[in-house]
Every structure is written in C-alpha cells, then in structure tokens.
Amino acid sequence: MAGFAVVIFMFLGSAQRFSTRPEPCTYDPARMCRPALANAAFSMIAFLLGALTSVMSGYLGMRVATFANARTALEARRGVGRAFVVAFRSGAAMGFLLASSALFVLYVAINLFGVYYGDDWGGLYESITGYGLGGSSMALFGRVGGGIYTKAADVGADLVGKVERNIPEDDPRNPAVRTGNY
Template sequence: MGIFAILIFLFLGSVKGFSTKSQPCHYSKDKTCKPALANAIFSTIAFVLGAVTSLFSGFLGIKIATYANARTTLEARKGVGKAFITAFRSGAVMGFLLAASGLLVLYIAITLIGIYYGDVWEGLFEAITGYGLGGSSMALFGHVGGGIYTKAVDVGADLVGKVERNIPEDDNNKSSCKNSLT
C-alpha cells in the first residue's frame, strides 16, 4: 500500500513538475485551479484512506461472517427455515454496514478535501478517484490472497486425504470418502 501511495504521489506530482503555483483549470480558463502538488498530496491521502477503509471493511466483514456462520449452524439444528432467516439477516447486516462505512468515510473525505478546493472541483475529483483506487486495490489484493490461501488449503486437504486416508486420486464415490473419514 505504501509503495502504491508513493507512486501515486510521484506520478500526480510530476504532471506539472511538482508545481506549487495555481494554474488555469482545464474545464474553464477563467477559473484558477489549485497547484499540482496539492492535488498529488490530497489524492495520495485519499488513496491511503480508501485502502484503510477497504481493509477495515474486509476485517469487519470476516468477523461478521464468522459469527453469522456459527449462529446459522446452531439455527440449522432447529430447521432450514430458521437457518435461512439467520443467514439472510446477517448477510443484510454485513452488506449494509460495510456499504455504510465506506460511504461515511467517503462523505467525510469529500467534505474535508472540499474545504480546501472550494468551488473549484477539479482537484477534488482527482482525490476522490484516489479514494476509489485505494479501496479497489486493497479489495483486489484480498481476493488474490484469498485465492492463494484457498488453493493451499485445497492442496493440503488433498494430500492428507491421499496419504493418511488412502483415498485414491479423483475419487468421485461419495460413500467411500464418507466411510474413510469416520
């Protein structure tokens, strides 16, 4: 995350040579936009804020999903209907909570960064793009890492099944698997 933040700062700052002087805006020549260095700083801050929000949302989502799975398992003993309701409600809580936390942080970021930019929004749009990029990149790394972890677990379980339980390769007979595990 830190390396990407530094790259964003360097790329955005170097667009106008790390200029500290205001320049005419692209969309309106009669307005003056903030310096390129300010755009780079705010975009980098927004990137880090988006990344931290994404990491926090992922952590919170995993915690909620873990507790929800345990509760759904307990409710499944009482019936499929109660388990479905528990799973559905906990999924709704997780979805609304994660979306609301992301929107709340985005609203605060827009408000605070908007104070600096005032009515000239060109730099504000760049900063908000940085927020989205930070959130998306951390979510991407989470998916890649989760896929690698899942594959490692799958290979480990496959080896245990073959070595310790003598399950043959590509055994599709469910009853032999069931009997060998009990």
C-alpha cells in the same frame, strides 16, 4: 499499500513537475486551480483512506460472517425457516454496515478536502478518485490472496491423501479431491 500511495503521488506530482503554483484549470482556462503537488498529495491521502476502509470492511465482514454462520448453524437445529431468517438478517446487517461505513468515510473525505479546494470542484473530484482506487486495489489483493491460500490448502490436502494413504491422484476416496458434485 503505502508503496502504491507513494507511486500515485510520484505519478500525479510529476505530471506538472511537482508544481506548487496555481495553474489555469483545464475545464475553464479563465479560472486558477490548485497546484499539481496539492492534487497529488490529496489523491494519495484519498487512496490511503480508501484502502483502509476496504481493509476495515473486509475485517468487519469476516467477523460478522463468522458469528452469523455459527448462529445460523445453531438455528438450523430448530428448522430451515429459522436458520434462513437468521442468515438473511445477518447478511443484510453486514451489507448495510459495510456500505454505510464506506459512504461515511467518503462523505467526510469530500467535506474535509472541500475545505482546501473551495469552489475548485474539478480539483476536488480529481483528488477524491483515489478513494475508489484504494478501495478496489485492496479488495483485489484480498481476493487474490484468498485464492492463493485456498489453492495451497487444496494442494496440501491432496498431497496428504496421496502420500500418507497411498491413494492415487484424483481418486474419489481422497476427501480433498473435487468431484464437481456439489
């Protein structure tokens, strides 16, 4: 995460040779905008905020989902309707929690960055785009990592069936073999 933030800083800062002087705005040459080094620094901070928000959302989402699954399973003993209500409410609460936390962090970041940028809206929104990049990068790596661990578990379970029980490969007697009937 920090390595990507440094790469973003280096790319954006080197666009104007790490300039610390205000420059004419690209959208209005009559106005002076903030220096490239400041945009690079604020973009890096926004990237880190987005990445941390994404990681926090993933952690909280997994915690809520774990508790919700246990409660749903307990309610399923009493009926499908009660289990559905618990699952639906917990999913809604989790969705609102994650979306509202991301919007809150974005709102705070825009207001704090706005103190520095003032009326330079172009520079502000150019630097705040790092927030979305950080959030989506961490979500992408989380998804890829989860897929790798799932595949490793599948391969391990398949090997246990083949090696320990002498079950041929792709035999339906091996519980780790996916048959496509689900």
